[in-house]
Amino acid sequence: MAKILVTGGAGFIGSHTVDKLIELGHDVVVLDNLEEQVHLGKKPDYLNQKAEYIFKDVRDEKTLEDILRNVEVVFHLAAAVGVGQSMYEIEKYVDVNVMGTAKLLDVLVNKENSVKKLIVASSMSIYGEGAYVCENCGIVYPELRTDEQMKRGEWEMKCPRCGKIVDPIPTNEEKPLKPTSVYAVTKRDQEELCLSVGRAYGIPTVALRYFNVYGPRQSLSNPYTGVCAIFSSRVKNNKPPIIYEDGLQTRDFVYVGDIVQANVLAMEKSSANYKALNVGTGKQISILEVAHVLAKLYGKEINPVIENKYRSGDIRHCFADITEIKKIGFEPKVSFEEGMKKLVEWSQQTEAIDKVDLAAKELEEKGLVK
Secondary structure (H helix, E strand, O other), rough: OOOEEOOOOOHHHHHHHHHHHHHOEEEEEEOOOOHHHOOOOOOOOOOOOOEEEEEEOOHHHHHHHHHHHOEEEEOOOOOOOOOHOOOOHHHHHHHHHHHHHHHHHHHHHHOOOOOEEEEEEEEEEOOOOOOOEEOOEEEHHHHHHHHHHOOOOOOOEEEEOOOOOOEEEOOOOOOOOOOHHHHHHHHHHHHHHHHHHHHHHOOOOEEEEEEEEEOOOEEEEEEOOOHHHHHHHHOOOOEEEEEEOOOEEEEEEEHHHHHHHHHHHHOOHHHHOOOEEEOOOOOOOOHHHHHHHHHHHHHOOOOOOOOOEOOOOOEEEEEEEOOHHHHHOOOOOOOOHHHHHHHHHHOOOOEEEEEEEEOOHHHHOOOEEE
16 A cells, blocks of 8 residues: 555545545545635545645645655645636736646655655646537637627637537547636646656656536635536525526536546556546536526525626537546546535535625626626
């Protein structure tokens, strides 16, 4: 059994990963700064007592040096999360995500340690728009929609060659990366830094491109987290979810337990080494459907408010082609309906401070909602 470091291990994905690693018999140390926006100044009550916790920042070089001396595997999950917020808290996101990763890698290659594997959390956001097919031109990768198109309420993507409306298809790892937010740029940087340093120094490294993760322990009081948690917070507080565009934009929603499955496989399978792999379900679900499913599960007659406004940098469709990760044994096990039930059951016992209006106001004040 290995000694494993999980950065961000007190967070949503990190804590579930810690639980699984301990269940498998590993010795786990967690490095987490208990970010105020996520944890509201409290240690979460779900922390696994069998792990060792160091509540410091991932950018603290001396702490990294001390921890890594005896660690064999690193899961680097620590990151500032939030697409909209990243567009105006630019320095913070770059510092935490890029410089935090750079510090970790610097210690890995310049100080004595026992690390034999590195798994980094990447993100589907690095793709920008997903892949599409045009009946005239075949597979195409459109750029972001223009303001002119969005102002006309023409939400669907058009072929960059012939201008016809195109249909979304699963996005595979070969799609060119076109991140459209500061957050997405920092996730691409995290992935590329880890893979390039890993290859250069012979440290087997895997980048996992998580699609839209949801499930228990997701911060319901953080208005910059995933849409499932944001909508849960609204419905729980008897307020309607706010939906941009027409609500028919789609994403690939993957349950946190399936993310943990991918994390463990990436650690155990040498065939994953030096690869970037999608982690999703391969299915597309509209944002409108998410709102309706949540209202139904909470037993509330709340209809979402469709704003017909749009946010700068938002994409229309992106869902995963999971052909590559299936080769290492990954198979999504939890359906959207089942996973949402688990999220709602857990959230009934959890505080949800609704700060969505505040976050929306900030975006509007910065001119990012039009």
